[in-house]
Amino acid sequence: MDPKDFRNCMGRFATGVTVITSETGAATHGFTVNSFTSVSLDPMLVLVSVDRNTKALDVLDDNNFIVNVLQDNQQDTAMHFAGRTQDPEPFEWEQGELGKRIKGSLAHIECKPWAAYDGGDHVLYLGEVKNYVYNEGNPLLYYCGKFSEVAAT
């Protein structure tokens, strides 16, 4: 089995798009993630799968993080936090309870570290939800390696 072809297969699973933000002391680190899922309601747990080659791997180690669920008008923000940094930044920060978060997102889920597990070339970080807020709007989607939007009904 070929890993690149497996990626194509997994691309058939449509997801939303998030940016995970964490405080590093010096600054706020953010990176784009679509491997985000809810795990448990009691306690409230969520999961993000982090590539071992990212800076985020060390940032998330035993650290609070905020899941910013992006709207369909935040594609530039998704690219900014996926290595295509833009100047000026295509978003504004706002203060959350556990750190800075991206203003205008569809939802914010603020987490304290719960556990980390080996996930092969990724690490699975579970966070315990300490605060959440959500708004009305349309999500940014990711499907077959491209951004997409929910079709109007």
Ligand SMILES: Cc1cc2nc3c(=O)[nH]c(=O)nc-3n(C[C@H](O)[C@H](O)[C@H](O)COP(=O)(O)O)c2cc1C
């Ligand atoms: C739509 C999309 C989804 C992504 N999902 C993930 C993911 O789930 N996990 C991950 O580690 N990287 C993911 N990435 C890649 C990271 O966003 C990218 O490697 C980023 O530059 C890492 O930043 P850092 O090295 O500053 O932490 C995704 C990128 C895009 C565009």
